[in-house]
Amino acid sequence: MPVNVAIVGPAGAGKTTLFNALTAGRGADGVGMVDVPDARLTRLAGAVKPAKTTPAQVRVEDTPPGSRAQRVAFARQADVLVKVARCFGPEPQPVAELEEFALDLVLADLGSVEKRLDVVGKEARAGKKDAIDEAEVLTVAKQHLDAGQQLRTMTFEPEQRAMLLGIFPVTLKPAVYVANAAEELLPAGGEPAAKVAMLAMAEGAPSIALSARLEAELAELAPEEQAEMRAGYAIDESGLGRIARAVWDAGGLITYFTAGEPEVRAWPCERDAPAPIAASKIHTDFEKHFIRAEVTSVDELVAAGSMEALRAAGKLRIEGRDYRVKDGDVIFFRIGR
Ligand SMILES: Nc1nc2c(ncn2[C@@H]2O[C@H](COP(=O)(O)OP(=O)(O)OP(=O)(O)O)[C@@H](O)[C@H]2O)c(=O)[nH]1
Numbered sequence: 221m222p223v224n225v226a227i228v229g230p231a232g233a234g235k236t237t238l239f240n241a242l243t244a245g246r247g248a249d250g251v252g253m254v255d256v257p258d259a260r261l262t263r264l265a266g267a268v269k270p271a272k273t274t275p276a277q278v279r280v281e282d283t284p285p286g287s288r289a290q291r292v293a294f295a296r297q298a299d300v301l302v303k304v305a306r307c308f309g310p311e312p313q314p315v316a317e318l319e320e321f322a323l324d325l326v327l328a329d330l331g332s333v334e335k336r337l338d339v340v341g342k343e344a345r346a347g348k349k350d351a352i353d354e355a356e357v358l359t360v361a362k363q364h365l366d367a368g369q370q371l372r373t374m375t376f377e378p379e380q381r382a383m384l385l386g387i388f389p390v391t392l393k394p395a396v397y398v399a400n401a402a403e404e405l406l407p408a409g410g411e412p413a414a415k416v417a418m419l420a421m422a423e424g425a426p427s428i429a430l431s432a433r434l435e436a437e438l439a440e441l442a443p444e445e446q447a448e449m450r451a452g453y454a455i456d457e458s459g460l461g462r463i464a465r466a467v468w469d470a471g472g473l474i475t476y477f478t479a480g481e482p483e484v485r486a487w488p489c490e491r492d493a494p495a496p497i498a499a500s501k502i503h504t505d506f507e508k509h510f511i512r513a514e515v516t517s518v519d520e521l522v523a524a525g526s527m528e529a530l531r532a533a534g535k536l537r538i539e540g541r542d543y544r545v546k547d548g549d550v551i552f553f554r555i556g557r
């Protein structure tokens with residue numbers, strides 16, 4: 221399952237330009253599937269020489285034209301929001317524009333909270349225990365939203381958070397900020413980008429400075445030319461690579477790998493997922509029929525050349541159902557029938 225990323229933000233911030241950069245112009249109707257670059261996958265493939273190499277994928281979607289309500293509805297269906305802010309051109313006001321955009325999201329959540337509170341409030345007054353707890357969370361959330369604050373800046377107990385997720389709050393969604401900076405201010409992006417970084421930090425969200433227009437131009441070039449031009453701007457990694465890492469970070473995702481002769485593949489997975497859940501990314505049946513996980517690291521596998529060689533040398537770690545899969549694990553799942 222690809223990770224769903226929505227490119228959102230103020231009008232004219234460069235969302236479509238960034239979409240074209242990330243999809244290298246191959247997106248259609250504002251939707252594109254993008255391979256996530258990962259040097260570990262490249263190293264694994266170099267060692268194992270599989271018939272096929274499959275990177276993790278993100279499904280990137282550009283905000284379609286439409287009303288404010290439609291734009292909020294669009295943001296609601298994503299796993300992770302990439303919020304673009306205009307930091308180029310005359311008098312960039314990225315913070316004011318981001319706050320105005322966030323207010324639309326806040327108002328949408330306020331509407332959902334109030335609607336739910338109508339229902340749950342009645343049940344709570346009738347003495348229903350679950351409803352009392354939920355009404356309490358909703359009331360605090362409502363105060364927070366009334367003050368113009370996003371729910372992501374509120375601290376909850378995990379159970380409270382779970383209750384709130386029932387209303388699909390868009391201001392609780394993981395977010396990555398992109399300061400779309402003027403090329404001459406790269407790589408750091410100058411003062412406007414620094415302000416975006418501060419705003420992101422206050423929300424505990426990652427932020428990146430890049431030029432969407434430059435990234436879109438670079439995406440058209442051959443890899444060697446790209447690298448040369450990036451070096452000229454002192455940019456050491458593609459915008460796509462940096463955004464993907466930030467999306468993984470914000471979305472609480474890790475990547476594990478499978479490495480056989482037919483296919484070497486990267487699998488996105490929730491951080492701290494127990495092994496059977498991680499296995500279910502490959503096939504839903506794998507969760508039920510999970511027997512054990514045989515685990516190694518990219519370095520060990522690259523050194524040994526294959527899972528078989530490590531197994532023969534007794535160097536694969538055997539892990540059970542309670543094992544929490546780690547970023548960078550290379551895993552062979554033993555599955556029963
Ligand atoms: N100088 C500069 N201009 C940019 C950059 N990114 C986008 N632009 C320009 O800014 C304008 C708006 O860019 P779009 O990508 O259409 O912005 P958008 O956010 O999709 O706009 P809407 O969908 O209308 O909200 C266009 O004229 C772009 O060429 C950039 O990185 N640098």
Ligand SMILES: [Mg+2]
Pocket residue numbers: 235236237283
């Ligand atoms: Mg656009």
